[in-house]
Amino acid sequence: MATTTHSKARRSAAGPDPTPDTTAPDNATRLELYRLQVELRSFEKRAYDLFLQNLVKGTSHLSLGQEAIAAAFGVAMRSDDYTFATYRGHAHTLARGVPMGPVLAELLGRANGLMAGKGGSMHLTSVEHGVMGSYAIIGAHLPIACGAAWSAQYRDSGQVAVAFFGDGTTNIGAFHEALNFAVIWKLPVVFVCENNLWMEYTRTTTITAVEHPAADRASAYGLEPVLVDGNDADAMHHAAVAALSRARAGEGPSMIEALTYRQGGHSRADPGKYRPQQEVDEWLARDPLPRYRARLLDAGVPVAELEAIEEAARQAVERATEEAKAGALPGPELVLTDVWADGGSSWRN
Amino acid sequence: MATTTHSKARRSAAGPDPTPDTTAPDNATRLELYRLQVELRSFEKRAYDLFLQNLVKGTSHLSLGQEAIAAAFGVAMRSDDYTFATYRGHAHTLARGVPMGPVLAELLGRANGLMAGKGGSMHLTSVEHGVMGSYAIIGAHLPIACGAAWSAQYRDSGQVAVAFFGDGTTNIGAFHEALNFAVIWKLPVVFVCENNLWMEYTRTTTITAVEHPAADRASAYGLEPVLVDGNDADAMHHAAVAALSRARAGEGPSMIEALTYRQGGHSRADPGKYRPQQEVDEWLARDPLPRYRARLLDAGVPVAELEAIEEAARQAVERATEEAKAGALPGPELVLTDVWADGGSSWRN
Amino acid sequence: MAELTYREAIARGIAQEMRRDRNVLLLGEDVAEAGGVFKGTVGLLDEFGPVRVRDTPISEQAILGAAMGAAMTGLVPIAEIMFSDFFAVCWDIVVNEIAKSRYMTNGQVSFPLVIRAGNGGGLRFGAQHSQSVENWAMAVPGLKVVVPSNPRDVVGLMAAAVRDPDPVIFLEQKALYSTKGEVPDGEIVDTLGSAKVLRQGGDATIVTLGTMVPRSLAAAEQLALAGVDCTVVDVRSLVPLDTRTILAAVSATGRLFTVEENPRLCGWGAELVSIATEECFFDLDGPPVRITTPHIPLPAADTLEDLAIPSVERIAATVQKAMEK
């Protein structure tokens, strides 16, 4: 099922292959991929603006530059599939159809937030959309995704669990346990490593024994290495479809390493100055959005159609911003609720 | 440095290669290897007898059948190298020159035990012999061995840390973290996986994604796969020397997978009935001791010399047994000592 | 009515729930083929088959991650962590993920799961296989914590734990596995958060848990001969905590003694003493006294371990001395 062979992974070390050998998705799918990428981009930019305005309390981690990955899976996944995201989870949450308003309101700590402000930007969850949580302890969600996949397998529901994580996450123990566990139980789970080259402020290759932290480790679990251009929505969509159908067919897990780059800092207002400007420029030149837009125009999609999508996204973000800002602050009654399934938090009689 | 290539590892799946391509050690070394194996074998048999006599309280895990591995490293290691063992650590402790008496006394929970009875059979430690501890939480000692190696590297002492562990241990997170860490810091540490095919009562291949739990994962850390016949003291010695000199030369860590078999149960009085008799018989036929004895005789070593070694071991075990049995029970004064470096356990003034 | 060992009661309790609900699954190391290293799951593979009773790798984070993910998607997993000491290698899944996710998501998910673990000392297994971690779990918001002291309670509390919609840490006392007790026939379902008064006495109240329960009862008999008549309360469930029963028993005698196996600092006994002194201060006739294992790792040798963990003699002597004052 590998869209790229391992030797190719080696070759593509210089950077993602400009012309991926993928069969292009149909036009409707491509417009959907574009729409999602534009929406995610617009949302993340707005989230950043609001953070600078000090309206986003705590922290927030943006996916600017990595939207193609979330968009591809958002389009490829079945509505009842499970998403397990990280603290860098805005895009993955929105890509499953969660409306922007409640997500933005959660970032702002409002009562109309997705979790009424109790979770915050790092823990976005919307079970009704299959977003089973965003996890802020590195690696923890990988074994948890195995559990959801095990459940799907036991219930024979045909659902697939998809877990997104970063390059730096491949060095923590939970990664290793989850990969081995998923393979031996042949679980319908897809592990997606978004290799953006950096951890927080440290370059991952400087503390990792192999060049491709996920792909170079696939064989340790009897898996095929899969290395994809994460800034190419078509290539990502192709890889997503392949991995999802493999899982749904009962053929077990896959691991995809998507090569990408975070255009901004790690979190909050981090300017990301620790990164060489040339590297940043190179990757900005590979920005998935203009690239995809150009491809659609080449393919004959009328510019007006793309502009309509862009305008719609702009308006959606505006509406979401108003909705979020209009939200009330969560009240004291929320503090002691929902520790337990009975809705309360009492530990005594 | 691999004594076996990966392809060969594949071939040897049927079982260890009967004629390993190793250059035989000199005669003195071979006699030393034989002496150690005989001593370890005699000790473990006695430990088992004493357990059946209910003199070994708690638990105990024997290395019967795996002696060649401990013996080879015992002979190959420098006196100031570090050993990190597991709960199955009698052999590795004795192989570093720790006298039998205190080890047996520790198993019996006596005041003259190696740790005065405070540690027990699973935690044998003798810092003066370089035995930096036996660890009973699966995998924990692998990162700790990295720390000792880091210390040797920083102090430029030329010491090497060697960590022994089992096949089942390769599936826990700490294994993964330690291997990556050792490689990126180029630490002088040798990881020795004693693949005896079984965890406690479960066959490791049934819950592991690859056939050779250590060798098939070496590449995930940029290491050469090394698969050795763990029941052949010469082959093990060759592999040990290679890995130790590589580490001492500053070339970084190695991981060796030694194919072996525990002839008895996992612990205590476990009869090991979950294992097919044919498998047990096959491996008993590969018992490292008679095999090595025959090889020495073929090489022209006079039988008398071997019998002298065997007799000496018998006597050493007898003396150790008397010494251990004669030990007093540890007194109440020990309970509250040595939590802290000041020798006490007080947490308040 | 049948006489069962504590270990047999584990399998009986699990089987009762697995028969009732096919979504109840069991996973852990050596739980299937081998029937558990403590033989607590013998027969379950045969009755329920390899799909519902599964052996796992030595990957505690994967075991509990799998249980969590399954619980949040409709199943009711019972996960075994062989020795409670091993919670330390998967504590993140327990305390940061399972315990917090319902709250963080404003109630979108819940975790009907049970995590069983062999707990406590007495088997001369040494410091890494003998710990009593009930206080570790009690200190974490979002976890329920149960510790049965006899075979009947094992079955009843197991059923209550499996049926509870929240995560329950179910601690099995290794020192009690071979103890026997009468267990009524038919379905037994207990309730979490109910303590049991096992002995009524007018002079002092001993509040205890797990392996310390039989020891406290034996000590109470010795004390009675010495003229000190004690009430003995088996806490059974640390979270939820039956403060009503416990505080009533404390107020009735005016003296509180807690007997804990966990090490000295920040144990459940400290919590109970603090609750009692804050809420029954004026009912207390003397200082509450905690009887615990000293604040040390457990030694391996039998003679040393017996000196460290509260014994019948130490319990009786401590109460006696305090009551004389």
Next chain:
Amino acid sequence: MAELTYREAIARGIAQEMRRDRNVLLLGEDVAEAGGVFKGTVGLLDEFGPVRVRDTPISEQAILGAAMGAAMTGLVPIAEIMFSDFFAVCWDIVVNEIAKSRYMTNGQVSFPLVIRAGNGGGLRFGAQHSQSVENWAMAVPGLKVVVPSNPRDVVGLMAAAVRDPDPVIFLEQKALYSTKGEVPDGEIVDTLGSAKVLRQGGDATIVTLGTMVPRSLAAAEQLALAGVDCTVVDVRSLVPLDTRTILAAVSATGRLFTVEENPRLCGWGAELVSIATEECFFDLDGPPVRITTPHIPLPAADTLEDLAIPSVERIAATVQKAMEK
């Protein structure tokens, strides 16, 4: 005398010790190039170089395993665990290995190491990045636990921790990183196990720690205006615990209030209340009262987090109400 922030004091304290002893090394995620995610190690890479100040992978078990192995072979590592919540992914190395090995080996090894971690709430980071885990560590025999409340103590206690031959958990309060305070010039070396009386009052004794110290002092000022004159004690070190200073202060006023940031159950406050009631029972004029965060995971929204963690107002109101009774 210089005015430093709490975060600057971290680097100052570490630098002081690294200059003194070349065997003192620093490791952790983003501690070198980046100077720490909380900027607590800025400048150390430049002064001490990449061999003594090292960035690590996201492998907390490897970080602490490395620290342990180095400590038992002659070095004095200072390891950083970025957020104390992450102790949950490496708890085994802390509690089963580092804390127990000296005892298990009958004193053959010791562990002169320090584990630093950003601790506590107030930054709106949510339930997985805001916990106060001082009680987790205090509950484990073999660990020393220090929590400085101001820049001067950061330097002095850091020096004491590095020079101590036993493992020390050094908790840095995230909410205090940006606070300022006077720090004397030259070498500062404090002693572990010494509490500090920060305010003398005759009516009640407030015992507190870390981020709750400035809040308790502010509450004491409010209470003074309301006619309740409080002694305020900064515990500073949970293990070893300065019971002498604390109990003297409790006996002097006859009333004990503890102010803890950690969740309700089994906190250090419960331990202190239990010690005080057992040892100063007849000096107490009223029930000891614990002021804590409720037994819940911490919510992320600023308004909610502020309601959960003890505030100046809640501290003052609780003491006031209890004193009126």
